[in-house]
Amino acid sequence: MSVTCTGEDRNLRLTVSGEVDHHGARAIMQELDRQVDAGLPRRLTLDLSGVTFMDSSGIAVLLRAYRRMAELGGALTVANVPPQALKVLRAAGLERIIRFE
Template sequence: MAVTCTGEGRVLRAALSGEVDHHGARAIMEELNRQIDLELPRELTIDLEGVTFMDSSGIAVLLRAWRRVGELGGSVQVVNVPAQAAKVLKTAGLDKLMKFA
């Protein structure tokens, strides 16, 4: 699992790769929180192109990021969602809280 973040002008992009499961979710959340605290983004894009597997822990990761960015008055967009991860996230209704592209 890896998180690569780039940010500029209160716009943050976080690319996740590997498995997003109960083993790595805490580290992902900690890194996302750290980056959000540094950048204070109005827009957060989470790129899941490199994700090979996601369980329900991925729901918690995205919800926590969405909640934190929402506290800053910002929005979250999720892009390049693999089919398996899309099933997990959409079944939980996350597509009603944030934009999936």
């Protein structure tokens, strides 16, 4: 599991690759917190194009990102969600509160 961060003008993009399970989710959330605290973005995009597996721990990652951006008055978008991960996220009903591209 790896997280790559890019951004400019208070737009932050976190690209996640590998498995998002219990262990990976913890590392993703720690990096998410570090990057959000450092950049105070107005817009955060989580790019999940490299995710090979996701369990319910991925739900916690997205909810954490959503709450952090709400605290800042910013917006969250989730992009490039693989089919398996999308099933997990849809089962939780996250498309009702989070924007998916």
